[in-house]
Amino acid sequence: MKIRFILPALEEAKSPYWRPIKYSLFPPLGLATLASLCDEDDEIEIVDEHVEEINLNDNPDLVCIESYITNAFRAYKIADSYRSRGIKVAMGGIHATSLPQEAKAHCDTVLLGLGERSFVEFLKDCKDGHIKPFYEQGQVSLEGLPLPRRDLFKREKYLVPNSMVFSRGCPNKCSFCYVSSFFQGGKTFFTYEVDRILKEIESMKGRHLYFLDDNILADKKLVRQVFKEMKGMNRVFQGAITVDSILEDDTIELAYEAGFRSAFIGFESVNMDSLIQANKLSNINMDYNQAIKKLDQLGIMINGSFIFGLDNDNLDVFDKTTEWAINNGITTATNHILTPYPGTSIYKKMIHDKRIYTNDWRLYDTRHLVFNHPNITKEQMEYGYNKAYKDFYRWGNIIKSSKEHEEIRMKMKHFSYAGAWKKFEPVWNFLIKNELLSTARGTLVRTLK
Incomplete structure (x- = not known):
């Protein structure tokens, strides 16, 4: 499966307050953590819109978007663009967890809370062709998790x-x-x-x-x-x-x-x-x-x-x-x-x-x-x-x-x-x-x- 993980730019990226160095500090660690849970034969890419342009004309099988409150509208726009072409979209992060019904209007499924456990279940369902509209955080455990996929980071940009x-x-x-x-x-x-x-x-x-x-x-x-x-x-x-x-x-x-x-x-x-x-x-x-x-x-x-x-x-x-x-x-x-x-x-x-x-x-x-x-x-x-x-x-x-x-x-x-x-x-x-x-x-x- 071809999976694209996306961190949309925060609203500040388009405002007078924008400071490029502030948003070039850290790569998206949460997305790299979820990427580590994918299968070995999955084709994976992490895109951080703060440091690079997003090509919305590509054709992944699945798009996973991380949402914060001030990137919510941008996240919805990206999600709508992919879904209009029949591409499955999952959304998670703090904002989607806080307002899941709002987020659900723009994606196929919402991943609530920490995704270290629910993401594995979601991926299996996605490959089987029957995803649920919401995936609860469930019982959280950090034991036995692989290290984040730092090899997917563009290190030179941070x-x-x-x-x-x-x-x-x-x-x-x-x-x-x-x-x-x-x-x-x-x-x-x-x-x-x-x-x-x-x-x-x-x-x-x-x-x-x-x-x-x-x-x-x-x-x-x-x-x-x-x-x-x-x-x-x-x-x-x-x-x-x-x-x-x-x-x-x-x-x-x-x-x-x-x-x-x-x-x-x-x-x-x-x-x-x-x-x-x-x-x-x-x-x-x-x-x-x-x-x-x-x-x-x-x-x-x-x-x-x-x-x-x-x-x-x-x-x-x-x-x-x-x-x-x-x-x-x-x-x-x-x-x-x-x-x-x-x-x-x-x-x-x-x-x-x-x-x-x-x-x-x-x-x-x-x-x-x-x-x-x-x-x-x-x-x-x-x-x-x-x-x-x-x-x-x-x-x-x-x-x-x-x-x-x-x-x-x-x-x-x-x-x-x-x-x-x-x-x-x-x-x-x-x-x-x-x-x-x-x-x-x-x-x-x-x-x-």
Whole structure:
């Protein structure tokens, strides 16, 4: 069977916010995972529309499309194009799982939740000629699964081709989190076994890794074993962690010894009432300054994530958050306007309260306000969001923030990393256009180590 896996471009790819380097970081790992479950004699291709054009005139036997909320309309357009020619289309991913009936109008079958088990059943049914309209996630187990088909990636098109996960889901239940909508009414966190994790790490060439897990420290027993084994591998890696996981014990020290050099942390808000509203349990009553200092002393940079638009926020939230991030030496910032994704508890509450005023999924990109806020207008919210980014990444503030670190090495790492990420856009665009991202990987490793 000839199978084509497609990741449609997010809406941002056609907007003024488009940054080619942001969407040239990681290949579509989820699609490579499903590809590993296909039969040996299947002819398989993975197409990522963020880095390449899609030929909609080819003739595969089956098309499998991954959907997110802001690529939903593009996913539907691609699916409709194939189906108009009698080609079978399956759709999965977070958006299709959250709104399966909407997705079903554009495809032959919807794969709900994690597909590691249901996809095998679907493929068998597809080859037998009697597919079902929906395939439930069923009993999830990550045991015995093959490694993702990384041989199908076009490595030259990505800055970080060595991305992986050793867990699926998250044990936390933040009200705004899209991940929680993926797991309905049951267990929400699963992990691979240590031996499989190490096997996957060893299978990837190069020093740099990026763990795409929602929280790499969620299972302390597991990661402590992994980090101890990684200590002699001469790797450097990045990943997401929570504030509480930094302060609990010495696991973060083990992570650093294994090569952990840059942490994505969802601080979300510097307002305690907002954290309580969002059910951000991993941050409530936690000492942000102590956690930041601990990482800085080790030599781990921070990419801080912040949310604007929680109900307790006022017009001063943008300047307060930006000032806090600069004064605490946060290397890079990822800002979001609160977005009530379908399937989340905050979406359900806002629907009940009749606060959401648009279902145009193209606007659910965390850059637009899509609900009625009690204190901030749509225009004020979107202006403040953009201003916060501009202020944080001004050269003067990059320099000021880099000086907050105790050691010279961290001051230099902060300055070079933040500057390169936001200020060298023409250089990144040139590297991407000429497929030279692989030449930048060595510089990235030197900066991180």
